[in-house]
Amino acid sequence: MTRRLPELTAFDLRLLQVFDAVVAAGSFTAAEVKLNKSKSAISTDIAALETRLGVKLCRRGRAGFGLTDHGRKIHEASLELFRGMSGFRDSVGRIVSRIAGEFTIAMDDDLVVGARAQVADAIRMFTLRNPDVFINLRSSSPEHVTQLVLEGGADIGVNVVPRRLPELTMHPLFSKDLSLYCGARHPLHPVADGEITADMLSQYECIDLVAAPGAGIAELVDRMRVTARAASMESRLMLILTGRYIGFLPCDFARSWVERGDIRAIAMPGLAASSTGYAVFRRDAAPSAGRDLFLADLTRAFKPLRPPAPESKSILSSRPKTVFQPEAGAA
Known part of the structure; x- marks a missing residue:
């Protein structure tokens, strides 16, 4: 019994x-x-x-x-x-045209400065119109942001998604340019860009990709000696500064280190890449007025930024590649 x-x-x-x-x-x-x-x-x-x-x-x-x-x-x-309680609050909120209760946003630690400002603008718009909402802002690695959303620990995430998951609805917000970098003590640092080839790159140790910048770049990294992995921009930078590894970093994040001469970008035709930042939530999540309104505010806040860039062509092949995109209708 x-x-x-x-x-x-x-x-x-x-x-x-x-x-x-x-x-x-x-x-x-x-x-x-x-x-x-x-x-x-x-x-x-x-x-x-x-x-x-x-x-x-x-x-x-x-x-x-x-x-x-x-x-x-x-x-x-x-x-x-x-x-269920959150869904009940949302239902009542829609009835009385008011949103209340806790709203949890999970944010990628690695969001570039510009993107952080846009998220702040979205939160400001959202809370001004919904003063009874209690905001719980959680910041973590890209993998953990995705995990929080999947496990119901966050209503919405703002994230450079490590990999495409069928359980997630992904709404594109922005893109960030990436370049391949080496440290001042790396053998490639004094080599002129015009002398560097794909075969040369494949000889050196490389940091694995965390996000998905495009099939062409992934193909290039697959041919390299991937011997390290780091989830955050700061940890990837630290590995590059050792002089043993080459790896991708957002260009705006790396700029000050380049200006000091600590690292340099490796410029080759087709080597530039970009990764896309998304608002993500569970595909099977219950309807949520709070999530819908915040997503609308995020979209408005990020509108001034340029749209996600198309995939760069690989320096290894001119064959068409599959572009990493959200599922149709996800936006």
Whole structure:
């Protein structure tokens, strides 16, 4: 016989929010900052929730934090519960023409300065018209932004998507130019651009691509000796500064380092690339007035920027390539 649980109270919801935050953070310690609570207070809340539900939710100790089978299923159910509550708020908001509650935006750490300003403009427009909204802005790596959106941890993401996923609706916002760079201590640094060939590039260690700048550039990187990977612009720059690696960086991010002579762009016909920034959300997400309005504000904010650039041709082949684009109708 299924044990009937007591009616959910505001206290239960608060405990579930603490539990979800711990799961998202991966440990009690990591959740302290997000929750603004001590580890002992978090432990007390989790113990209270376990008592309330009558099951063990997680294991913690020297082996680290981990969910029990009950904990995993209850976490999934709690995410569904909070999504339902958010949907209810949106429905009521549409009825009374008002949006309220928490709205979570996940933003790529690597957004260039211009794009950050546009996101700020969009948030300003959105919150001026919807003063009852509580904004939760989360900044992380491109992979984690995508993960947050897929797992329901964010209503919308602004991201240079690492790879195309059928679960996501992707609305193009902007593009950023990329160039291939080497450090001042790299053997290619003193070599004139006209002397550098694709075969020469294939001899040197290269940093793997994080985003998808186009099939032609991906083909070039596939022929190189890919021996490193770094998720952020700063970490890719650090590897390039070692003088051992070549790798792609956004041109505006790299400009000051080029002017100081610490790195240089490798200029070859067809070697320039671009990556596209998107607003992303789950394709199967429930209708959300907040998301629709914020997406409209993002689109308005990014309108002055130039549209996403077409794919550059590869220096290796003149054959037509498949361009990395969102699915038809995604915008």
